[in-house]
Amino acid sequence: METILIAFLIFGVLVVFHEFGHFSVAKLVGIKVHEFSIGMGKPRIFKFKKGETEYSIRPLPIGGYVKMEGEDEASTDERSFNNKPLWARMLVIVAGPFMNFIFAILLFSMMFYMIGFPTNDTTIGDIIPNYPAQMAGIKAGDKILSIDGKEMNSWKQIVETIHSKKDQKINIKILRDGKEKSFSIKPLLNKETNQVMIGISPTIKKSFAKSISMGFDRMTFVIKSMLAFFMKPSMKDVVGPVGIIHIVGQAAKTNIYSVLWIVGFISVNLGIVNLLPIPALDGGRLVFLIIEGLRGKPLDPEKEGFIHLTGFVLLMSLMVFMIFKDVERFKLFQHIFDLF
Incomplete structure (x- = not known):
């Protein structure tokens, strides 16, 4: 009804x-x-x-x-x-x-x-529960500075870098409240999409x-x-x-x-x-x-x-x-x- x-x-x-x-x-x-x-x-x-x-x-x-x-x-x-x-x-x-x-x-x-609309900024907008990023302690609002020592300048670069790290641990350096922190994370393979993920999404902007x-x-x-x-x-x-x-x-x-x-x-x-x-x-x-x-x-x-x-x-x-x-x-x- x-x-x-x-x-x-x-x-x-x-x-x-x-x-x-x-x-x-x-x-x-x-x-x-x-x-x-x-x-x-x-x-x-x-x-x-x-x-x-x-x-x-x-x-x-x-x-x-x-x-x-x-x-x-x-x-x-x-x-x-x-x-x-x-x-x-x-x-x-x-x-x-x-x-x-x-x-x-x-x-x-x-x-x-x-x-x-997702921005190309390197700041994390959201964290997917029970995925490697959350399990390691990364939070929404953290700004990704580098992955395995390589400086990250865009969200597209972050995605491409993570996707290339199948079956490999990665070291992510982030900026939180003005302080730098490092995390060691092993990405997860999503069997449905066949993509390597750690469970993060970009900042969303309304336009x-x-x-x-x-x-x-x-x-x-x-x-x-x-x-x-x-x-x-x-x-x-x-x-x-x-x-x-x-x-x-x-x-x-x-x-x-x-x-x-x-x-x-x-x-x-x-x-x-x-x-x-x-x-x-x-x-x-x-x-x-x-x-x-x-x-x-x-x-x-x-x-x-x-x-x-x-x-x-x-x-x-x-x-x-x-x-x-x-x-x-x-x-x-x-x-x-x-x-x-």
């Missing part, structure tokens, strides 16, 4: 960011917005009205929407969606997925900032600028991975809403970094999927706007609305199919029975 609540909360946050993109740009270009809704279905759990816009929360946390004047129907209102310039409507449509990418960058950046840069890099990495998947799609790698809840639950059992990574990954996926040229999705609407630009006149709003409605029904059918596939794949019926 806790996993389901966490997943619903995450879906809600993702939807808020996505729909806020549409909403904010619609307001910016002067489109009349009737409703800003988080969730789908009826009845509305909560609602209030401010100005001309009604804000609501609906029971199904699988989406949300911004209801704009003239988006799916003909309207003579000068502030309707269809009466705005083509560039303004395109901006409104693209703003939703764009906010998903921005949100992913924020999450990845937060993850990197919390983890921090806001580097975290943002790494967050952007990670976001582009996920986008490239998604595009590569679309080149060679496989149903075994696709999960639906229930599968996502299961994955989020598994991440929540580990640490906050895993949760931030998963939510950022889902946010990028949501942004890319919404840009696919499928009716009812932002990409489908964008295609109709491009066709309008090429034709020099808009399509019939009623016909376009029907096409998007058909696309929505097909998407809901696909979602139901994926739910059953997820239940079968993750054996979730057994998990549900276990709750009771």
